[in-house]
Amino acid sequence: MPGNVQDLRNSGREPPLPLQVTTPSGPLTINQWLRVLPGQRLVGAGDLAGRPVMAKLFIAPRAKQHWQREKDGLEALQQAGIRTPELVAAGELEHQGFFLCTDYLAGARTLQQEWDALSDSMPGSRLSPGDPQAIALLGQALRSIALMHRAGLIQTDLHMGNFLLHDCQVQVIDGDAIRALSPGQPVGSREAENNLAIFFAQLDAAWDEMMELLLIEYLQTNAERPLNPDRMLGQVKQVRAKRLHDWLAKAVRDCTHFSVEQRWTRFTAVVRERAGALRSLLEAPDQSFAAGPSLKDGGTSSVTLVEADGQPLVIKRYNIKGLAHWLTRFWRPTRAWHSWLAGHRLQFLGIATPAPLAMIESRFGPLRRRAWLLTEFCPGQNLLELFGSDGRILPDKEQGDALLKMVGQLSEARISHGDFKATNLLWYAGQVWLIDLDSMQVHTSDPDFQQGWSKDRARFVRNWPAGSPLADWLQANLPR
The missing domain is CATH 1.10.510.10 (Transferase(Phosphotransferase) domain 1)
Structure with missing residues (x-):
């Protein structure tokens, strides 16, 4: 299919394939898109006059600066004798566009x-x-x-x-x-x-x-x-702190990694590569609560297990109990929004938590109502079941090291969980996983974090009888 720069600017995230572009160096055919930045830059694999190439199309109205930097950078690498794919052709396209082709390295x-x-x-x-x-x-x-x-x-x-x-x-x-x-x-x-x-x-x-x-x-x-x-x-x-800040900002805006849609009645954010498989769940999330097994059915939240694309997932719905409850919540981000960002924060920091996949807020303009959070399912056993409620079973070395490692990671990041009970910690694949992140808080000072951690620590130890072997082990090993 022939393409011109103006059409490509309007093609969104799915430019047509195969794409034929007329260049000063001969006909360029793109057979596969490798990266698409809508309206800015397209990267694809194809051939230029019969030669396999990796092509970059710079299609923004003021693309020349980026094209020139790309060309200059590759030439600087080549002149310095540093390995880089050979520059095959570069030049201008009609309608203020530019192209650059390098050798396509099959199997790289x-x-x-x-x-x-x-x-x-x-x-x-x-x-x-x-x-x-x-x-x-x-x-x-x-x-x-x-x-x-x-x-x-x-x-x-x-x-x-x-x-x-x-x-x-x-x-x-x-x-x-x-x-x-x-x-x-x-x-x-x-x-x-x-x-x-x-x-x-x-x-x-x-x-x-x-x-x-x-x-x-x-x-x-x-x-x-x-x-x-x-x-x-x-x-x-x-x-690293700047990267985390930028990543969390991306999690609530439309970009390469996340698909975000905002309407008067709804806000939806979903991991882009999972958007297709989750489309039906996102369109009608409540249907899952009628069909799937219930994991929790409380006043403020309901949790159910679903399956999508052959994978078990968890949907948590944050309920509004009545007018009084709504009046305390409509003006601020929902708990689903908070948990969505908290989950992505933990994942960024390498702290085990089920991957957050999508978040939905029901809205009336700026006013928020019910909300849903969709995450991967962690099949682990919670720590209350793992160690028993009587506190007689002690963690083995692997379990103890994993628990203390996770606590150390939270301390390094100044994070308190807010509901640090044993049922919100799962043992799976050699790690302790955190779930139920509604109350998670990031503290800006050490004294604030110490206060938050003291509450988490006390809540966790209270899961087992005072004086039991496990409670004594936790008192001795958990940092104060």
């Missing part, structure tokens, strides 16, 4: 895809610090970063997805993010530290303790400038 995978494949071996797991295969992947990326820094280049969007593994060789992609700070001369120490902080901030905080060890891979390739690990760690925490 990003380091992020390799990382995800390692972590997919265990449900809900994150690669633990020190995992040899994970360290090998990080080392490959760090060597490429060191090569760029040694050549006076930095990549401002450093993450594993911008490194391509092809024929056992790592190639750097995304020329738009390449900046030449000191061509031919190594970048300065501070610039290198700030840039490396962007990379390390992509990892869970548990990896911070491995940073100096990982830097050995970098220094074996580029030891031209001294590095200050302590300063870099401070930068990592700042970058």
Whole structure:
């Protein structure tokens, strides 16, 4: 199907396929879209005059700056002798559009895809610090970063997805993010530290303790400038906090990762890649409560188990008990909204919780009414069932370590749960999972967090009789 820039600007998230574009370098055919930023940039696989290419189409009205940066960045990598897909053609299209084609590397995978494949071996797991295969992947990326820094280049969007593994060789992609700070001369120490902080901030905080060890891979390739690990760690925490802030903002607006629809009577946010499979559930969420098994049916909330695309899911409905109850809630975000953001916060921080998939608020203009939250189902056993109500069973080493690790993660992030009873903690796949996040709170100061944690701690210990072996173990091991 022929396409012009104006049509592509109006094509939304599903541009037509196959797409034929006339370029100064010959006919370009796109057979598969790899990434779509509506009205801005399209990335696809196809061929240019019969040659397999990866094509970027810059279609925004003022796209020339991004196109020029992409072209300049790839050329800077090539001139520095750093592996990157060969630039095949670049130029202008009609109606103020631009194109750029590089060689298509069949079978190539990003380091992020390799990382995800390692972590997919265990449900809900994150690669633990020190995992040899994970360290090998990080080392490959760090060597490429060191090569760029040694050549006076930095990549401002450093993450594993911008490194391509092809024929056992790592190639750097995304020329738009390449900046030449000191061509031919190594970048300065501070610039290198700030840039490396962007990379390390992509990892869970548990990896911070491995940073100096990982830097050995970098220094074996580029030891031209001294590095200050302590300063870099401070930068990592700042970058990670900004990334978290930006991620939570994306969770309630339409973007690449989330599909958000706002109408006068309804607000819906859903993980984009799951939107198709969940469409029928989102259109009529209450039908599930009539058909599925009930997990909870209380006054303020009801919970039921459903199945979508062969996977068990949980829907929680937040009820309005009456006019008086509504008057206390209509003017603020619903508990579903709060839990949706809380779940994404925990996932970002690497704290185990069932993945939040969708959130719905029933509205009348700005006024909120009932709401629904849809999450993955965790088949774990809650800790009250696991250890028994009499407190005679103690956690084994794996269970105890996992519980204390989760508490430490909450402490590091200054998070209190607000309803830290044993039935809201599940044991599954070697981790303690948190559920029921309605009352979760992020504290801005240590004294506020200490107060919140003291309440959580006391509530958790109260699940078992005072003086029982388990209560005594918790009193001795849980931080105060």
